[in-house]
Amino acid sequence: MDPDPAPSSKARAVFALGLAGFLLGAFVGGVIPATVALLLARQANRQAYAAQGYLTGSAWVRRGRRLAWAGIVLALTSLVIASIAGLLHLAAASGGPDFSPGTD
Numbered sequence: 001m002d003p004d005p006a007p008s009s010k011a012r013a014v015f016a017l018g019l020a021g022f023l024l025g026a027f028v029g030g031v032i033p034a035t036v037a038l039l040l041a042r043q044a045n046r047q048a049y050a051a052q053g054y055l056t057g058s059a060w061v062r063r064g065r066r067l068a069w070a071g072i073v074l075a076l077t078s079l080v081i082a083s084i085a086g087l088l089h090l091a092a093a094s095g096g097p098d099f100s101p102g103t104d
Contacts, residue, residue: 002054003054004054005053005054005055005056006051006054006055006056007055007056007057008044008047008048008055008056008057008058008060008061010040010041010043010044010047010057010061011044011056011057011058011060011061011064012057012060013037013040014037014040014041014044014060014061014064014065014068015037015060015061015063015064015067016064017033017034017036017037017040017064017068018033018034018037018041018063018064018065018066018067018068018071019064019067020033020034020071021033021034021035021037021067021068021070021071021072022034022067022068022070022071022074023071024071025070025071025072025073025074025075025078026074026075026077026078027078028075028078028079030071030072030074030075031071031072031075033068033071034067034068034069034071034072034075035068035072037064037065037067037068038065038068038069041061041064041065041068044057044061045058045061048061
């Protein structure tokens with residue numbers, strides 16, 4: 001007899017962590033939950049393959065992985081924008097004190 005299909009316990013965790021990574025990605029704090037989501041997604045896929053189709057939840061894993069990658073992209077984008085803004089701020093700052101002509 002074949003076993004009944006069972007839901008994956010990691011599938012919803014991957015989705016929740018991926019969602020947290022996406023929502024916090026613009027604040028750079030989403031990198032950690034997104035990374036954990038990607039690691040759990042790999043484990044969930046291995047377990048689903050080993051279960052030979054009797055472990056459900058692959059759609060949740062797929063959605064969580066997409067959200068996690070989107071969160072990482074958002075974090076990288078915000079870091080690049082902050083770096084460019086910082087460089088523009090430094091470029092606009094004066095180089096030092098201005099002395100009148102003829103001052104030694």
